[in-house]
Amino acid sequence: MPEIKWYIFLAVALFCIGVVGALTRRNSIIVFLCIELMLNSVNLLLVAFSKMHMTGKLGNALSAMDAQIFVFFIMIVAAAEVSVGLAIIVMMYRNTKSIDINFLNRLKN
């Protein structure tokens, strides 16, 4: 296994891409993708650290497994989120004929 730092660099890079994308893009599907990207970067980090600690005593290895279980949870939640989020985007498109998120500022003022 390569050094842990490469995993961290990759995860941070993915996360930053996700943040910048979510902040700058107006297309809501892209924003959505960016959010997924951020989630997956975190997943990557969790798996990497889990693998890193998977040595030595049995107790230690078992607790390191927790992180991988946690990743599954995140994936499940992300899947649920995707279904809701995509439904919102579909509804938004039906109502506004657009998926520009800056269009959703009617609650302002």
Add this chain to the structure above:
Amino acid sequence: MNMIDKIYWIPLLPLLGFLINGLGRNFLSKTVTAIIGSGVLLLSFALSIFVFINVSKEGFVPEHISYFSFINISNLVVPFEFQVDQLTAVFLLIITGVGFLIHLYSTSYMHEEESNSYARYFSYLNLFVFSMLLLVMGGNYVIMFMGWEGVGLCSYLLIGFWFKNNDYNNAAKKAFIMNRIGDLGFILGIFWLIHAFGTTSYNNLFDPLSGIHSTITAKGTTVLTGISLLLFIGAMGKSAQIPLYTWLPDAMAGPTPVSALIHAATMVTAGIYMIARSNTIYTLAPFTMSFVAIIGLATAVFAAVIALRQNDIKKVLAYSTVSQLGYMFLGLGVGAYSAAVFHVMTHAFFKALLFLAAGSVIHALGGEQDIRKMGGLGKKMKITYTTFFIACLAIAGIPPFSGFFSKDEILSAAYASSPVLYIIGIAGALLTAFYMFRLLSMTFAGKFRGTDEQLHHVHESPAAITFALICLAILSAIGGLVGIPEIFAKNADRLGDFLAPVFADSDKILATNPVPHQTEMMLMGVSSVIIIAVCIWAWNKFKKYDGTEKEQGAFAKAMANKFYVDEIYDAIIVKPLKVLSAILDNVIEKSGIDALVNGVGRAVNYTGRQIRLLQSGYVGNYILLMVVGLLLFLIIQLFSK
């Protein structure tokens, strides 16, 4: 049967009357109201007579009846208790007896009122009697204070009884506020008493073995002087002494029977009762004693001078009341406590009578109170005239009417203290004789100066009124016989002997040097002759009065305008207070408190408007803020270690 166990019925009955009449004012008929209102007083009077008989028995010791614990805070225990002794018994008789007659009189006098305000009137009157009874029966200063405030409240309510007239409301407010000034002194006195002795009960304070007298033997200690002065301030307010007397003449705005009951016979004598009750404290504070005497005498003469020039029949009587109260305080101040109580009693008779007779006149003339528009009523209203005449003789102090004995007792005590007091006192008595006979003459003698229509309507008042007048006239005529001084008959001063146990401690402390009998006889004779001469002079002088106004000198004008005391008070107290409150209103209120409150509001508004700009409505901005926030947390987390 020992009535003392059932004594709580005496104040309870008027309270019941108050509740019934007050709550049922909208559906009780006038007859029922009148029967309840005066009936409860009659019952109380009957009970008071029983109490009096019990008290006057041989070997009676003052009774203290404690009902329940009223205030109980750590060391301070104030029970709700009554004390029954000779002083209480005398006051009970005066209050319920004169009170009953005045209730009876009111049933006729107020008959033109609507039935609910008629009931309101009687309920107030009953409440007043209840409070007054509480005041004289209470076994400690706190209960007395409750009654004291109660009578003040009823006085306010009854002065402003005709509340649609704003002048009357103002008079009521004036009375209430003036009394409040005095009450402040009174309550501070009670606090000091609690602080110094830890109790307010009379039986603890005035116990001959363990009371004040046994712990403080020196005269003129700061504690007792302070307490007695503060209590006296209360008495000044309630009993209308200089400088707090101006409310009493204005209090004449109330119905006339109210003036008779509250502002002549009973409530205003509460101050005298209080000092007589606290006689031990006062006797041990010689400075206060002389202060009381001087204030009393000054008030007696000052009010009498003002009364000389008043033209409103009730105002004359009001100033006369102030003046007579001054005499009572003179008596208290020179240590003649029983004489002062004696004068309270006779004054209750003749002043109530004067007011009721004046009410009868006012009633007959359809509300006219100006004596310049009266005259010649003696022929039309024989009973009123005769009774008024008897009352005048009594108040002027002509022997053998009641006022003579009581006033003489006070004045001879004043002579024993200092001849100067006596001479000024006699001068006041001459003024009294003059203004009373001026009033009598202008009202009943000469020829009628009102309108023909009024003259046509003049009639003698109905039986309920004349009955009360006659009863009081008899009492005014012979009431003095219970206190005949020793120079006329041995052991005839029955009232003095009766009250002696109450004042026993004080009499022991006060070194009295009795006036030689020849001197007293001579003084009495000379003063009586002069007074009679003044009466005849005043009678003849004003019999010829025909309504013409003479040019008045500056002094006479000042007298007619009550020496501008109200105006002076207005200028030196009321106006500065108003200016001060205007300043507080405009400066402190507007630019201080208002500015602070509005400033807070404006600041919140402004910051809200600025912060609102963060809510741009763009999702990107929100996410940015979120990220920035998370980063901040991260940085704080990193650097806080």
